[in-house]
Amino acid sequence: MKLSLNVRQWIGFFLMLTFSGIAFYLVMSIGTIPLWLLIMLLILAVIQATIQLVWFMDIQQGRRGYKWVTISSGLLIAGLAILYLMLLE
Amino acid sequence: MMAEEKIVFSKEFTEEETADRVLGLWFFIGAEIVLFGCLFGVYLTLNNHTVPGESPGELFELKQTILATFLLLSSSFTCAQSFLGAKKNHYKKSFFFLISTFVLGAAFLGLEAHEFFKYVREGHTFTSSPFMSSFYILVGTHGTHVLAGCTWMVLLLIHLKRERITSYTKAKLEAFSLYWHFVDVVWIFIFTVVYLIGKAGIIY
Structure with missing residues (x-):
């Protein structure tokens, strides 16, 4: 259901x-x-x-892939930025 | 004689045009994730660089923050209900929930402004320590996004009032709704990482 x-x-x-x-x-x-x-x-x-x-x-059914690609690419770069900054410390 | 409300006819969007605008907003959200990721990185790097009497544990008042969190989470729900109303062409429901979202967002902003004002009055300014700088930048950038969202909502309310529910106003509401939920997602992490973990401290 x-x-x-x-x-x-x-x-x-x-x-x-x-x-x-x-x-x-x-x-x-x-x-x-x-x-x-x-x-x-x-x-x-x-x-x-x-x-x-x-x-x-x-998001519209046919465009769900774009949503997850956007989120994952954003998170990848954000994650790398956090990692570099914390290693820099 | 009853006064008639004047409805202005707005332009119409095809499904393809609406989808393009929503997709554009998703790309914007991708860029925003990077922005907030960098600000979180700066905060996590600098949050141990404090001066005596200015640590997160001593500064933060969690009761006010949990209230602000409930307000913003509720505003996210009312925003979703507003868009749901628009999808079903229920003008009154959509308009009512959008006004509720605005009130809740404004109340959240009021609490945040009160918190910042309290810190500044106690002498914890932007330049008093690296921790305070990173805190003001992260939480202030989020607050600026809420302020931008509230301004956007005022414009949407004017559009809704004048044009009622059309494919054009629906597309605008859908784009706004995504933006507002994203701002809420960022706050969930600020609440957890900055306030909860910052207040209690971690046992290493």
């Missing part, structure tokens, strides 16, 4: 609020971040970004 776009957006909205709330709660209650929590916070952020990209940022 495929959910309608409207329902998916409602679900996505509540998921994003929940994940942000969980991340906030974890940081407020645990304090200094161990490695597992750092990874979890980043995973929660990536899930929220993915919800936005898939359920909110739609």
Whole structure:
């Protein structure tokens, strides 16, 4: 059963609020971040970004390839810039 | 006699023209990813270069930031609902949700301006440390994008009010909607990397 776009957006909205709330709660209650929590916070952020990209940022059916090529090329260059800057430090 | 609203006829776009504009905006988003990636890189490089009393842990007030996050996430949802309304030719729904998006975006900007004002008043200015410079540049660039989005929304609201829902206004709303969601995605990472991780600090 495929959910309608409207329902998916409602679900996505509540998921994003929940994940942000969980991340906030974890940081407020645990304090200094161990490695597992750092990874979890980043995973929660990536899930929220993915919800936005898939359920909110739609593109015409025939042009979906362009969307992912644009995002991945942007992320590749951005990732390299972050890596170079951090190595420079 | 009832007052009639004046509807101005706008030009129409073919499906191909709409698709081209959306594709153009995706290329713009690609460039924006690179811009924000570089700013994140600068922030991650410089965030340990602080002066006493000016570390992320001492500065950031997370309760205000989580409120700003909820506002921006809600604005993303209302923006999506506005475009959905336009796709179904529901003028009132589209207009109402776009106004809601504007109000939520403006409230977010207000919170960010309040935060910056507080830091500056306490003496934490752009030049006080490398950390503050990178923080202001990253979060300020995002705030500028929200401001640009709010200005864009005002123009869209005028278009919607005058021309109602046509293929032309739909294409504009679709392009704006992509831009606004992208700004939201960037904020999710600013909230996580700058505020949450910055406030708590990492155990090495």
